Amino acid sequence: MSEKNWPVYNKQKAAFEIIFNFYDELIGELKNQFSIKQEEFKNEAIKLTGIQEFLKQSNVENYDTVDKRKKEIDLQIEELTQLLNEYKEKIKIDSANSMTQELEASVIKNKKERNAILSELADQKQYIQKLITLSNQYTNDIEKIDAAIMGVREINKYDFKLCPNCLQPLSTHKNSADCTLCGNSMENLAEQVIELKSEKRSINTKQNELEKHIVHSMSVRDELVNKTDFLTKKISQNERILTDLTESYVNPYLQEISFINLSLGKLYSENDELDNSLRFIKELNRLHLVLKEKQNELEDLKGQIDDQVVMNNKTDVITMLNVKFNEILEKFHFPKLSNAYIDPKKYIPYIRGRKYNDLGSLGAVTLLTVAYYLTILVEASSKEINSNHLNLLMIDTPSKNLGVSSKSTEFQDEEIFKSIISYFVELDKNMSSEIQLIVINNGYPDILPTKNIIKEFSSDGNSGLIDDI
Known part of the structure; x- marks a missing residue:
């Protein structure tokens, strides 16, 4: 493929790399974001520690305790102010x-x-x-x-x-x-x-x-x-x-007035300190929420970095793809299945030690091509991988060169096409919320559920794609 049609090959290779994020830049960006978030977390933690230390030295317990004491002080101030006004009124009457x-x-x-x-x-x-x-x-x-x-x-x-x-x-x-x-x-x-x-x-x-x-x-x-x-x-x-x-x-009330003024001064001073404590407590609660949010952001970024590190390990990715590739070919009942893998340099499927289009059978090409793209779809859509795949795959005529239309004896078995449809049904059962699979084919086996049939077309042209969908 690369020798005969190298522009298409290079385009396919680049697309494959984009899907699986084989780029160090993405990890670099994530690590840079992680470093920034760590610095933000550190600064907020320093503020939190400072406020906690201040409240500890000030013997401030919690918001409810401070609020209760403030209400007590407000009541005492109101009572003393009322008493002071009474004394002033008496002085005014006596001296008037x-x-x-x-x-x-x-x-x-x-x-x-x-x-x-x-x-x-x-x-x-x-x-x-x-x-x-x-x-x-x-x-x-x-x-x-x-x-x-x-x-x-x-x-x-x-x-x-x-x-x-x-x-x-x-x-x-x-x-x-x-x-x-x-x-x-x-x-x-x-x-x-x-x-x-x-x-x-x-x-x-x-x-x-x-x-x-x-x-x-x-x-x-x-x-x-x-x-x-x-x-x-x-x-x-x-x-x-x-x-x-x-x-x-x-003034006969001079001593009482002086005592009231002194008491009011102390109460006002304590009230100001309690107001400051309330502000610090509110800021402390806010910082707790901020730190929790920063911690979640750091954990999320760390998880993304770990996922991308796994994805950037090309050998592990290819190994994972090869396991799924062989699994799908087995479910397709591929004849004489052996030595099936995806080349780690060219990203092209091989089987029996040969490139997929060198087997001499178009039925084999159909099976390998469908299995190849299904492998990418399934693995790229798994929860462990953060890929750029659209999670959408359209397959045109998967029965091509299979069954009675196959010129190769080993691919004329109708069970092969039936196994392909069975695998599609299995994907619908297990991954219908993660992927979308659209298949166009002339005919289908009875095992295909009615709910999976979007539209049937007549051979006389009275019912067609453009007119009826």
């Missing part, structure tokens, strides 16, 4: 008189009023800044107009032979559509100067009005500043009077 109450109300009212004025003052300052920016823009526009007017006056002092705009001789370039300056008269330039002066007067008018508005806005700002200063002084005076009125008052 009409004058202090009025002063306290006045201070609160003045502070609210001052805050509102401060907000209005900030808005007013921002508004004045925008007005000043607009006035500066007007000044820049006026300076540009003055520069333009001065330029027109200066350029009129000279008699040009070349256009200062396009640099073409004026005598040959008048009224040009490509230049906006050529052909313009002095009267036109004068009109432009008049327009510029008119625009300048308009801008000056706007700027003067704007300056008046800026002065007014600044006066509003100054009034707001004065109001703020007045309220600040008033608040300071009232607070000073309040201090003088309450200075001689001795």
Whole structure:
């Protein structure tokens, strides 16, 4: 085959190698992925160990224990806060008189009023800044107009032979559509100067009005500043009077309030620590799940690598194929079966020590070819092998040159074709969920179950593949 039709032979050889993954690159990629996953697993394990050590040193048992303690602390904080408010209310009642109450109300009212004025003052300052920016823009526009007017006056002092705009001789370039300056008269330039002066007067008018508005806005700002200063002084005076009125008052609940504040501080501190512990516990649980997932990924990759190592052992693969090849030929009742194997270099089937198409019998070629591709299908579809086979095989006329159509006496036995169909039925029973086998043939033995017959065709052409399937 290789000598007579070497392109087909080389293609078949390459296809065979692809099916059984005889490539080291695949193992290399898997090992590289395995190394990356190992490093990820190692990093996550370091994090897990660190958190476990922290929780151990912090005497943190588990999530339920921490959560229970947090609820206890929240209840204690609520009780102490309520007690503290009660003491404050008692102090307020004991120390209150009409004058202090009025002063306290006045201070609160003045502070609210001052805050509102401060907000209005900030808005007013921002508004004045925008007005000043607009006035500066007007000044820049006026300076540009003055520069333009001065330029027109200066350029009129000279008699040009070349256009200062396009640099073409004026005598040959008048009224040009490509230049906006050529052909313009002095009267036109004068009109432009008049327009510029008119625009300048308009801008000056706007700027003067704007300056008046800026002065007014600044006066509003100054009034707001004065109001703020007045309220600040008033608040300071009232607070000073309040201090003088309450200075001689001795707080009878001072010790209890100090103790409550101290207890609250400790509880808040412990509560913060428990919050940190809860975060660490949640992270610890997350890392456990991550490590479990990483471990599964590593085991899966290791299994793939082990499978591919087996597949990359060409001798083992060929040995496995030869066992199945002989098994199938025996079930086909191949006459005088002996020395059947697949050549490990050419991937071609041999029997009786000869290449399959050198036996001189087309019936033998049919049996060997069907057995050869069935061997590849069955072994490539087994669970132990991770191959690239499609798990699909189509066989056209397996009865060709067998039975009455065979010219060789030893392949005229009808039991041979019957044994082939029997093997197909056996494959359907054992591997129907792993492979798909499509067989086209003229006729079949009675042993073929009806469920395996997809379609029958009539010899007169009334029932055909294209029309009826």
